[in-house]
Amino acid sequence: MPENEVVDLCRDLIRIDSRNAGDNAGPGERAAAEYVAEKLSEVGLQSTILESDTKRASLVARIEGTDANRADALLLHGHLDVVPFDAGDWRVHPLSGEIQDDCVWGRGAVDMKDMDAMILATVRARLREGRRPARDVVLVFTADEEAGGDYGAKFLVDKHPEVFEGVTEAIGEVGGFSVTAGGRRFYLIEAAEKGMAWMRLTARGRAGHGSMLNDDNAVTAIAEAVARIGRYEWPTRLTPTMEAFFRAIELDHTNLDQLGALQKMIGAVLRNTANPTMLTGGYKANVIPQTAEAVIDGRFLPGFEEEFFATIDELLGPDVSREFIQHQTALEFGFDTPIVRAMADALVQEDPEGTAVPYTLSGGTDLKAFSSLGIKGYGFAPLRLPADLDFAGMFHGVDERVPVDSLHFGTRVLDRFLDLC
Structure with a gap:
């Protein structure tokens, strides 16, 4: 055997x-x-x-x-x-x-x-x-x-x-x-599997001395974008797979407490997610850098990829760009x-x-x-x-x-x- x-x-x-x-x-x-x-x-x-x-x-x-x-x-x-x-x-x-x-x-x-x-x-x-x-x-x-x-x-x-x-x-x-x-x-x-969007965010500003006034600070721009994304509350979206899941276990999707330790895992597949995971910028205490970067681990539900990226781009604002590290369906x-x-x-x-x-x-x-x-x-x-x-x-x-x-x-x-x- x-x-x-x-x-x-x-x-x-x-x-x-x-x-x-x-x-x-x-x-x-x-x-x-x-x-x-x-x-x-x-x-x-x-x-x-x-x-x-x-x-x-x-x-x-x-x-x-x-x-x-x-x-x-x-x-x-x-x-x-x-x-x-x-x-x-x-x-x-x-x-x-x-x-x-x-x-x-x-x-x-x-x-x-x-x-x-x-x-x-x-x-x-x-x-x-x-x-x-x-x-x-x-x-x-x-x-x-x-x-x-x-x-x-x-x-x-x-x-x-x-x-x-x-x-x-x-x-x-x-x-x-x-x-x-x-x-x-x-x-x-x-x-079903959520899609993957590992993204590198980049803010570009005006370099200068840390003691001077600077209204084009790349670190400030990247920090604000990361905060907007990290604090955003994504709406609930029930896919066909998860509708079938909740029917089978005879639970309402708004009541996950009965799932115990599994509720964190199941909660993550009821909505798109985007978690900041890395943040870098600067090289000296008194130098305002020209660029600052962050990394976002984004995951989107089947059928909701377009909505996900539209929301991300709105949260980024005009001063921050994004590029893919990994993008999978x-x-x-x-x-x-x-x-x-x-x-x-x-x-x-x-x-x-x-x-x-x-x-x-x-x-x-x-x-x-x-x-x-x-x-x-x-x-x-x-x-x-x-x-x-x-x-x-x-x-x-x-x-x-x-x-x-x-x-x-x-x-x-x-x-x-x-x-x-």
């Missing part, structure tokens, strides 16, 4: 340092890709490692299906990079993969080396037992997801589109995990589809008391790149979680960890899903 080795695979992956600080910095993903290649080779599946730059490696492989009449392939994707950390803030070292309190601890335990391990464990078990899926299954373990995917998913789509031949559907991260609300257990399947796919029913059935077979519901992800995944090839995808990394675990807070957080039982559950669900889809 796949759950027999998933914990060891997860721990091994966590111990491989694949931190991604952006700007092509960090140790890269090559060591993690080689580990995955070795584990696939052990069960007879040959893979290919593709480097976009030194050590910036993604791995691809294809499992041939048994039904020659099925032309529609399925993509299982996970990323190998993780965000940086300050080890001094953690209870255990983030690269230890330690088991404590019945959880596997470490950077990537939920984002997303847990899913990488579940995919590996499921595929390895099925290939050892000769249980190939009906349709072709393409495996992709990417580099650089945490910095927007230029060295990973985008590289593969642009330079190696042949990898995705025949792929029509995909499953990846940040979905299929359980939440408890109103005494009921729901499994949130990601059917919003996504939304139907929930009443055969592949979603396969997910829901696989979950219910393992947890008869659970209910699958759609939701929108406030962040983004590699699916944005894959969708440019016409691939429809969902977040489905199934985990049955304790009701009191702040799972959303684990993403990029301190003391990231995943319950051992949840990993076992997820591999069983993925195994069932491959039989059903």
Whole structure:
């Protein structure tokens, strides 16, 4: 059974340092890709490692299906990079993969080396037992997801589109995990993602001595623009996915208290958001600089991109310009589809008391790149979680960890899903 080795695979992956600080910095993903290649080779599946730059490696492989009449392939994707950390803030070292309190601890335990391990464990078990899926299954373990995917998913789509031949559907991260609300257990399947607009703002003014009068101060202009954007209260906008979410859980969208720790995550997908994250300007205490800059992390809902940028431009004012650091589309796919029913059935077979519901992800995944090839995808990394675990807070957080039982559950669900889809 796949759950027999998933914990060891997860721990091994966590111990491989694949931190991604952006700007092509960090140790890269090559060591993690080689580990995955070795584990696939052990069960007879040959893979290919593709480097976009030194050590910036993604791995691809294809499992041939048994039904020659099925032309529609399925993509299982996970990323190998993780965000940086300050080890001094953690209870255990983030690269230890330690088991404590019945959880596997470490950077990537939920984002997303847990899913990488579940995919590996499921595929390895099925290939050892000769249980190939009906349709072709393409495996992709990417580099650089945490910095927007230029060295990973985008590289593969642009330079190696042949990898995705025949792929029509995909499953990846940040979905299929359980939440408890109103005494009921729901499994949130990601059917939509907000779009991304990382923007650099620039104000230009008149340089001069800090002791002089100056009514054209770039620092003042950028500070005022950042304050307007940071304090703006975006209106509520219910997308079809979130309307279906609230119908399914039988809650009103104006009452999020019953969602517990999840309310912060759900609240962020009921409106566009724009958070100032960086601010720079000047080089000496007594010099008024000619330019000052800020960075905004903007996220817009499916169907509301035009409204988002119109509002941003109004808030910027005439003295501040913007340019993109990253600009990625919003996504939304139907929930009443055969592949979603396969997910829901696989979950219910393992947890008869659970209910699958759609939701929108406030962040983004590699699916944005894959969708440019016409691939429809969902977040489905199934985990049955304790009701009191702040799972959303684990993403990029301190003391990231995943319950051992949840990993076992997820591999069983993925195994069932491959039989059903």
